[in-house]
Amino acid sequence: MQRPSLLIVFLAALSGAAGVALAAASAHISNAANLETASRFLMIHAAAALGLGALLAAKLPLARWLGGASFALIAGVALFSGDLAARSFTGDRLFPYAAPIGGSLTIGSWLALAVWALAALRAR
Template sequence: MTHPADRALIALAGLAGALGVALSAAAAHIAGATSLATAAQFLLFHAPALLGTALLAGSGRLPPALVRAAGFALALGLALFSGDLSVRALAQQALFPMAAPSGGMILILGWILVAVAAVWPSRPGPR
């Protein structure tokens, strides 16, 4: 049975992928939309990472809670970073002050949590 948090991460991965494609298409049609293209790239790069965290957490090969925390940190950082860049490109205003830098720092934290989960000892569970 799939844990609800893993299902949420998979849904967020699908959303990130879909938004990444949509923003890539929009950026191709808007002159000078480098921020929008960057937001699209981040969404597309991180969609498989979100899938990976859900799969790793569900596999039990790494500490599930730590891997899920990493996945949700990646999703939150992605929403803030890409969301701010997208709103700036499309509406010429910030999502809120320091949204993109905060999102970037949370993305970095998410990747550090992935690294920590890889070296954190797992408790052997029932197979």
């Protein structure tokens, strides 16, 4: 595996671990809906990022596009989930609009992956 794909796998593993930790924390905190949402997002997108790391390792067409979308997906989920977790633990946001920015980045990343798939299909 090349460095970018290994880095994506590393970040996916951290995301999965954070998701499990937040799920455990949510069991011990009252009114933990934000933690449950953050946990779910982290774990689902960790699995997706693992798949993206494998795709990137396969050296498919337009790999830079795929890599950029993969890193953007991880960053978006980290911002979104991090903001929800910060609100649950401290009552404060990471920074103004962190969750909407993270959510928008995540949505945009999924759309970028769809565009990449079509472009890679046409390149074959």
